Amino acid sequence: MKPTRTPTFLVADDHSIVRQGISLLIKELFFNAKIYPSGTFKETLHVLRNTQIDLLVLDINFPDGNSLSILAEAKTLQPNLKILIFSAYEEDLYALRYLNAGASGYLNKGSSEEEIKMALQSMMVSGKYITQNIKDRILDSYISKKPLNPLEQLSDREVEVARLLIKGYGNMEIAELLHIKKSTVSTFKNRIFEKLDIDNLAELIDIFQLYQ
Numbered sequence: 001m002k003p004t005r006t007p008t009f010l011v012a013d014d015h016s017i018v019r020q021g022i023s024l025l026i027k028e029l030f031f032n033a034k035i036y037p038s039g040t041f042k043e044t045l046h047v048l049r050n051t052q053i054d055l056l057v058l059d060i061n062f063p064d065g066n067s068l069s070i071l072a073e074a075k076t077l078q079p080n081l082k083i084l085i086f087s088a089y090e091e092d093l094y095a096l097r098y099l100n101a102g103a104s105g106y107l108n109k110g111s112s113e114e115e116i117k118m119a120l121q122s123m124m125v126s127g128k129y130i131t132q133n134i135k136d137r138i139l140d141s142y143i144s145k146k147p148l149n150p151l152e153q154l155s156d157r158e159v160e161v162a163r164l165l166i167k168g169y170g171n172m173e174i175a176e177l178l179h180i181k182k183s184t185v186s187t188f189k190n191r192i193f194e195k196l197d198i199d200n201l202a203e204l205i206d207i208f209q210l211y212q
Contacts, residue, residue: 005021005112006033006034006056007030007032007034007054007124007152008032008033008035008036008052008053009026009030009035009036009046009053009055009057010036010047010048010051010055010056010057011023011037011038012033012038012041012043012044012057012058012059013038013039013058014039014040014062014063015022015058015059015125015132016063018037019037019038019039019104022057022086022116023035023037025113025116025120026059026120027118028098028117029117030124035142036053036155039062039069040062040063040064041062041064041065042048043073044058044065044074045073045180048077048078048081052078052086053078054082055081055082055084055123055124056081056084057084057086057120058083058085058086058103059085059086059087060085060089060094060098061087061183066156067098067103068098068179069095069205071083071098071101071103072101072102072159074102075102078131079118082104082105082123082124082128083105083121084103084104084106084107084119085098085105085107085110087107087200088108088109088110089104089108090108091106091107091131091133091134092133092134092137092149093151093152095179096149096152097156099130101211104127104128104129105119105122105123105128105130106129106130107119107131108128108131108132110143114139115131137149150195150196150207151208153195154195156194157178157188158188158192158195160178161174161185161188161189161192162208163208164177165189165192165201165204166182166201166204166205171185171186171189177193186192192204
């Protein structure tokens with residue numbers, strides 16, 4: 001009988017407790033799994049360059065960057081790599097952005113243990129996983145011919161700036177918080193208003209309340 005190949009997992013998250021928790025669930029589902037932990041993008045890419053991985057469980061934010069920048073490189077290194085984004089960020093706003101960028105699944109960190117296990121199994125069997133909520137939203141968008149969420153037009157940095165504007169921060173305060181120039185904040189603000197086709201902060205607040 002041909003021996004069963006050991007499934008390999010890379011759990012990339014900058015919080016060790018998350019890496020440990022996901023690793024425990026993986027071991028419950030795949031008793032002979034080989035699991036590689038990673039706390040930075042640099043470590044993640046190092047593993048991908050040197051080890052064949054079946055499933056990458058990937059957080060969005062790391063101290064050394066954002067996952068949108070790593071997806072293309074990860075797929076270049078391993079074209080058949082399955083990638084499950086596992087993030088605390090709202091799926092309504094971020095799921096399609098990361099799926100379009102090369103991920104094959106998206107799951108919120110607030111999900112139940114059973115749903116996390118379901119996602120891990122689905123990723124290994126079919127190579128994809130999205131929640132029923134996202135499936136419904138995709139279908140609604142297809143039927144209505146309208147964007148799933150206008151906020152998806154914004155880049156991650158634009159979303160960050162928009163959130164601070166909504167909280168009442170001024171351009172100078174935002175510039176200091178994000179370590180960018182005040183003029184850059186103004187540019188981001190103008191782009192946000194143009195993409196969302198709005199004219200003032202009140203409309204921005206309304207959109208965020210409606211689509212989150």
